[in-house]
Amino acid sequence: MSTGAGLLAALILIAIIAPLTMTQAAEQLTANAALGPSPEHWLGTDDFGRDLLSRALVATRLTLLMTAGAAAISVVAGVAIGLAIWLAGRRVREVALRVLETAVAYPSLIFALVIAAVLEPGVSSAVIAIGIAGIPGFARITANLASSVSSSEYVVTARLLGVSPVRIAARHMLPNMAEPLLILSATVFALSLVEISALSFIGLGVQSPQYDFGRLLNDSLGALYTQPVEAVGPSVMIALTGLSVMLIGDALAAQADPRAKRSFFRRSLQRDRTAGVPAGDTALVRAENLRISIPGGPQLVKNISLSIDPGEVVALVGESGSGKSLTAMAIAGLPSEDLAVEADMLRVGEMNMLASPDQSRLAKDISIVYQDPGTTFNPSLRMGSQLTEVLRTHLGMGGAKARQVIIDALANVNITQPAQRLRQHPHELSGGMRQRAMIAASIVTSPKLIVADEPTTALDVTVQTDVLRQFRRIHREQGTAMLFISHDLAVVEALCDTILVMKSGEIVERLTSAQLAARDVHHPYTKALLAAIPTLEPAPAPATAGAPTP
Amino acid sequence: MTTHIQSRPAVLYGAQVSNLNVRFGSAHVLKDVTLAVPAGTVVGLVGESGSGKSTLGKTLVGINKASSGEVLIGGEDVTRLHGKRRRQMRREVQYIPQDPYSSLSPRRTTGQTLAEALDPHGANPVQHREAIAAALERVKLDPSAAEKYPHQFSGGQRQRIAIARALMLEPKLVIADEITSALDVSVQADIIRLLQGMRGTVDSAMLFISHNLAVVQQVCDEVVVMFQGRIVEQGPIESVYRDPQHDYTRKLLASVPGSPGFSLD
Numbered sequence: 001m002s003t004g005a006g007l008l009a010a011l012i013l014i015a016i017i018a019p020l021t022m023t024q025a026a027e028q029l030t031a032n033a034a035l036g037p038s039p040e041h042w043l044g045t046d047d048f049g050r051d052l053l054s055r056a057l058v059a060t061r062l063t064l065l066m067t068a069g070a071a072a073i074s075v076v077a078g079v080a081i082g083l084a085i086w087l088a089g090r091r092v093r094e095v096a097l098r099v100l101e102t103a104v105a106y107p108s109l110i111f112a113l114v115i116a117a118v119l120e121p122g123v124s125s126a127v128i129a130i131g132i133a134g135i136p137g138f139a140r141i142t143a144n145l146a147s148s149v150s151s152s153e154y155v156v157t158a159r160l161l162g163v164s165p166v167r168i169a170a171r172h173m174l175p176n177m178a179e180p181l182l183i184l185s186a187t188v189f190a191l192s193l194v195e196i197s198a199l200s201f202i203g204l205g206v207q208s209p210q211y212d213f214g215r216l217l218n219d220s221l222g223a224l225y226t227q228p229v230e231a232v233g234p235s236v237m238i239a240l241t242g243l244s245v246m247l248i249g250d251a252l253a254a255q256a257d258p259r260a261k262r263s264f265f266r267r268s269l270q271r272d273r274t275a276g277v278p279a280g281d282t283a284l285v286r287a288e289n290l291r292i293s294i295p296g297g298p299q300l301v302k303n304i305s306l307s308i309d310p311g312e313v314v315a316l317v318g319e320s321g322s323g324k325s326l327t328a329m330a331i332a333g334l335p336s337e338d339l340a341v342e343a344d345m346l347r348v349g350e351m352n353m354l355a356s357p358d359q360s361r362l363a364k365d366i367s368i369v370y371q372d373p374g375t376t377f378n379p380s381l382r383m384g385s386q387l388t389e390v391l392r393t394h395l396g397m398g399g400a401k402a403r404q405v406i407i408d409a410l411a412n413v414n415i416t417q418p419a420q421r422l423r424q425h426p427h428e429l430s431g432g433m434r435q436r437a438m439i440a441a442s443i444v445t446s447p448k449l450i451v452a453d454e455p456t457t458a459l460d461v462t463v464q465t466d467v468l469r470q471f472r473r474i475h476r477e478q479g480t481a482m483l484f485i486s487h488d489l490a491v492v493e494a495l496c497d498t499i500l501v502m503k504s505g506e507i508v509e510r511l512t513s514a515q516l517a518a519r520d521v522h523h524p525y526t527k528a529l530l531a532a533i534p535t536l537e538p539a540p541a542p543a544t545a546g547a548p549t550p
Numbered sequence: 551m552t553t554h555i556q557s558r559p560a561v562l563y564g565a566q567v568s569n570l571n572v573r574f575g576s577a578h579v580l581k582d583v584t585l586a587v588p589a590g591t592v593v594g595l596v597g598e599s600g601s602g603k604s605t606l607g608k609t610l611v612g613i614n615k616a617s618s619g620e621v622l623i624g625g626e627d628v629t630r631l632h633g634k635r636r637r638q639m640r641r642e643v644q645y646i647p648q649d650p651y652s653s654l655s656p657r658r659t660t661g662q663t664l665a666e667a668l669d670p671h672g673a674n675p676v677q678h679r680e681a682i683a684a685a686l687e688r689v690k691l692d693p694s695a696a697e698k699y700p701h702q703f704s705g706g707q708r709q710r711i712a713i714a715r716a717l718m719l720e721p722k723l724v725i726a727d728e729i730t731s732a733l734d735v736s737v738q739a740d741i742i743r744l745l746q747g748m749r750g751t752v753d754s755a756m757l758f759i760s761h762n763l764a765v766v767q768q769v770c771d772e773v774v775v776m777f778q779g780r781i782v783e784q785g786p787i788e789s790v791y792r793d794p795q796h797d798y799t800r801k802l803l804a805s806v807p808g809s810p811g812f813s814l815d
Binding site for chain 2: 171472
């Protein structure tokens with residue numbers, strides 16, 4: 001922000017001061033014609049003996065004013081038209097959007113040339129031409145933003161409250177679109193600068209004796225071979241102005257969305273890919289004093305230690321923000337890029353998860369089941385190619401063999417017509433079915449560890465039961481170790497051998513399933529979590545006839 | 551199917567739905583739905599995803615259009631209303647969405663959000679200061695919350711604000727669409743306690759959409775079970791839970807984790 005803002009402030013200062021102090025040097029005809037650079041004239045003089053540096057600096061005012069005017073026309077009219085299109089009825093909206101798309105497809109500079117050619121060449125017609133030419137693009141962007149904001153629940157709620165469309169636009173849509181629009185305005189400013197300069201350069205913009213950067217470039221053209229230094233002043237000024245605005249735009253974007261900011265942090269990785277396993281340590285997973293923090297910021301996971309034996313099912317339970325998912329992802333070798341992960345030891349089998357483990361082994365040994373079955377699959381690819389990917393890339397299976405393995409796996413998790421499912425896209429399957437497919441795919445590599453991150457939270461209770469049963473069956477049949485993340489103690493109770501309760505980055509209680517079943521818990525937080533579970537009371541009559549079928 | 555509904559509406563009812571059908575193109579999403587939500591009571595609507603429970607909620611609010619049937623709100627059939635009267639009736643049915651993170655405008659203070667519910671035209675929080683403080687008080691939030699923006703609240707607090715907004719107009723009917731599903735269990739417990747504490751102080755009828763029968767038991771007076779677009783069972787919580795008639799109801803009862811009937815085997 002500071003670089004761009006500083007640069008622009010300097011340019012604005014020049015635009016204010018230069019015309020007051022340098023106009024004489026810039027416009028007075030003298031006998032010192034066509035001089036090269038010298039201590040008196042840093043960039044030399046032109047054919048009329050005018051100081052070129054002064055001319056470039058004085059031109060800043062007119063250029064900035066014209067660019068600001070044109071950008072303002074594009075932005076204000078663009079926002080107004082974009083919003084008006086959204087406010088209009090559906091039919092008008094469809095037609096208007098198609099018209100806009102046609103206008104956007106037409107290069108705006110050519111559009112501006114036509115307008116400028118129709119009007120008398122000069123300052124105001126250049127501003128109007130470039131301003132109008134920029135409207136369709138901005139209107140289209142505004143309409144797009146408006147349609148995404150208007151589908152948000154707060155706009156729907158406001159509509160249900162009887163708030164009129166115009167008020168919804170003013171109160172809810174504009175403020176929530178302001179940030180991206182502001183950032184895009186910087187781009188529009190930079191574009192207008194280039195286009196206005198181009199217009200003046202080809203003689204359709206500013207006319208002598210007035211001059212802006214484009215006009216100065218045009219003047220320098222005649223002497224380009226004899227005195228190329230004439231082109232330096234305006235070129236550098238155009239580049240600097242454009243750069244300052246784009247830097248401000250980037251900084252605004254980074255402020256609006258911290259993720260857009262380029263992070264120079266690189267997690268330091270250990271060299272040694274294999275972890276030394278001490279004799280007698282039979283655990284499959286061992287984490288000792290695992291610490292995860294935002295570099296230079298707070299510590300999110302504080303010195304936690306845990307181990308998972310082969311075939312053991314361990315639960316990490318806690319509320320949002322307790323660090324349970326961070327811990328699980330660090331163990332799975334997939335921590336977020338911008339987090340620092342440290343530990344005295346972090347291994348899965350012999351893989352050192354503090355180094356960068358072999359991709360192929362990682363894919364085979366650890367499977368991950370995510371929370372939202374709606375976003376785990378790529379919506380544009382068929383289920384078949386996604387589910388067989390690991391088998392094909394890491395196990396070297398042929399397409400037909402991989403499909404057969406997946407079809408059997410899908411049948412195992414009670415998915416009907418598995419062969420047909422492989423030809424379908426993710427949206428054609430229900431959430432529960434997608435999650436079962438994910439689980440089926442997660443075990444075909446016979447992994448040593450399944451990491452399941454809230455795998456049932458997005459599902460209905462009946463589907464949740466079904467999915468939990470699949471985990472249970474896999475554990476029974478294949479003895480796979482699991483790390484199961486949840487915010488609900490009741491969900492993990494029936495499935496897990498060991499339950500670790502996490503709060504604010506620390507493990508506050510370790511329970512065996514027997515202790516949890518007996519409600520033999522001590523930490524107040526665990527007690528609170530238990531008390532929060534909604535349970536049926538009194539117990540419903542045992543289901544006899546027509547008992548629930550899995 | 552066990553129902554306990556008279557064929558004709560009485561004034562007593564906040565909302566009365568009769569033979570409601572909703573079709574989207576060739577899909578018949580709601581089939582002959584008939585139910586009543588009496589004023590001052592909370593009726594739970596349970597069913598799996600795709601059973602039509604959210605469609606029913608959205609049809610009552612007026613987001614979806616009924617293909618046939620009657621929706622009486624305070625005795626008036628809202629499916630036949632047009633123009634100004636329809637807009638007025640819209641305010642009589644309020645909707646609380648599932649996700650508290652997207653239901654409040656990030657750029658407006660709680661006071662502005664609540665003032666808008668009272669007065670969609672002016673929406674001036676200063677004019678309605680007392681009403682806003684009372685609404686916040688009702689959901690156990692401090693009056694100072696009116697000055698704050700959504701990002702300054704936790705998910706549970708945001709859901710309280712959404713509840714306060716829906717109740718502010720004293721509407722005839724409130725649709726609570728899975729309002730605890732996106733919350734952690736501990737936060738869910740807070741919201742459940744809040745709703746329990748409000749019992750008897752609210753005149754509005756509430757349709758509480760959920761897929762968790764334990765939550766429904768703690769919040770609702772009656773329950774309606776939907777399956778594939780039809781109501782398959784309805785009645786007082788106790789009788790439905792003690793003696794479920796439909797297979798799907800039994801499956802739901804056995805799916806509440808931590809409850810005695812729950813087992814993974």
